[in-house]
Amino acid sequence: MPNRLDTSSVLEVLKPVQDPELNKSLVDLNMIRNVAIADGNVRFTLVLTTPACPLRQFIVDECERAVKTLPEVKTVSVDVTAETPSQKALPDRAGIDGVKNILAISSGKGGVGKSTVAVNVAVALAQTGAKVGLIDADIYGPNAPMMLGLEGAKITVRQSGAQEVLEPAFNHGVKLVSMGFLIDKDQPVIWRGPMLNGVIRQFLYQVQWGDLDYLIVDMPPGTGDAQLTLAQAVPMAGVVIVTTPQSVALLDSRRGLKMFQQLGVPVLGIVENMSYFIPPDMPEKQYDIFGSAGGEKTAAELQVPLLGCIPLEISLREGGDRGIPIVLAAPESASAKALTAIAQRLAGRVSVAALA
Numbered sequence: 001m002p003n004r005l006d007t008s009s010v011l012e013v014l015k016p017v018q019d020p021e022l023n024k025s026l027v028d029l030n031m032i033r034n035v036a037i038a039d040g041n042v043r044f045t046l047v048l049t050t051p052a053c054p055l056r057q058f059i060v061d062e063c064e065r066a067v068k069t070l071p072e073v074k075t076v077s078v079d080v081t082a083e084t085p086s087q088k089a090l091p092d093r094a095g096i097d098g099v100k101n102i103l104a105i106s107s108g109k110g111g112v113g114k115s116t117v118a119v120n121v122a123v124a125l126a127q128t129g130a131k132v133g134l135i136d137a138d139i140y141g142p143n144a145p146m147m148l149g150l151e152g153a154k155i156t157v158r159q160s161g162a163q164e165v166l167e168p169a170f171n172h173g174v175k176l177v178s179m180g181f182l183i184d185k186d187q188p189v190i191w192r193g194p195m196l197n198g199v200i201r202q203f204l205y206q207v208q209w210g211d212l213d214y215l216i217v218d219m220p221p222g223t224g225d226a227q228l229t230l231a232q233a234v235p236m237a238g239v240v241i242v243t244t245p246q247s248v249a250l251l252d253s254r255r256g257l258k259m260f261q262q263l264g265v266p267v268l269g270i271v272e273n274m275s276y277f278i279p280p281d282m283p284e285k286q287y288d289i290f291g292s293a294g295g296e297k298t299a300a301e302l303q304v305p306l307l308g309c310i311p312l313e314i315s316l317r318e319g320g321d322r323g324i325p326i327v328l329a330a331p332e333s334a335s336a337k338a339l340t341a342i343a344q345r346l347a348g349r350v351s352v353a354a355l356a
């Protein structure tokens with residue numbers, strides 16, 4: 001046991017404290033900084049790898065406990081901040097300046113709640129202080145503007161030198177560009193397809209994103225050109241597959257998962273949506289309408305984590321329709337809690353992958 005109270009004795013007692021997700025010493029990860037000692041009062045900064053860290057309090061408690069084992073310590077104060085690490089660079093794909101992690105939200109078939117997950121995860125991450133952007137690349141149902149309360153908003157186009165740049169819309173802490181801002185609602189879907197590849201590239205490279213911790217891409221459903229364009233255009237931190245417990249949706253999501261794996265995009269996990277029904281008049285009840293544990297089984301079979309299960313709740317749809325995502329409108333509801341936990345787990349997985 002060191003007996004002089006100084007920076008190195010503080011770091012020495014903190015060395016065995018590990019980041020529970022990375023399983024490495026906080027000191028070795030350079031997560032402990034600015035140690036200051038005055039008259040037995042110890043203060044330092046704990047730099048987490050994501051502002052959405054679900055284990056924040058646990059890590060702080062562990063640090064305090066460790067430092068208090070030094071006999072001369074009177075008080076310990078920990079200032080918590082976060083620096084999201086950037087995903088690993090790939091030699092053949094150009095990243096986007098200032099954007100640390102690009103994540104895709106995908107699904108095998110339509111209507112499983114992909115946009116609901118994308119929007120709520122984006123807002124939940126922004127709520128923790130992360131800088132978040134959202135690309136709504138869904139040509140079939142570009143719902144993100146409505147869900148984020150930005151229906152009818154426009155993205156401004158500015159000339160920057162020889163290039164046109166788009167200014168994203170912004171609400172609930174999230175910057176948004178959407179196919180919905182560009183297409184006429186009455187335009188037949190068949191004419192939209194050919195636009196898609198060009199638009200995805202434009203949304204990636206010609207938008208003034210500024211600094212972002214996470215850029216989330218709400219993909220069109222299925223395993224088509226858009227997925228290929230995205231996977232080949234930019235380095236991606238990974239993809240999340242949204243599914244429902246029905247077997248057909250599960251089969252489709254398996255196909256999607258295989259495709260991303262073949263393209264070299266890490267699958268960060270599966271989200272099971274509409275897992276069970278919570279009646280609004282009996283919130284303590286739970287009905288497994290589509291059968292249970294499908295997402296869990298698929299996740300285990302395909303050896304990817306299940307990031308969470310979201311119940312069917314009327315208030316979740318209402319929040320989307322009103323443009324106030326459930327994580328803001330009713331944070332105590334079962335679906336909001338599930339979505340917040342999914343956002344935290346996802347952020348954790350992204351940091352682990354970046355620092356591995």
Ligand SMILES: Nc1ncnc2c1ncn2[C@@H]1O[C@H](COP(=O)(O)OP(=O)(O)OP(=O)(O)O)[C@@H](O)[C@H]1O
Pocket residue numbers: 107109110111112113114115116117138140141142143221273274310311312313314316317318320321335
């Ligand atoms: N867990 C849920 N509980 C209640 N309603 C939900 C839930 N998940 C999604 N919904 C509702 O179902 C509809 C479809 O959801 P969403 O648009 O997110 O699906 P999607 O997979 O993105 O669909 P698309 O393929 O059309 O883009 C929306 O009205 C949404 O509010």
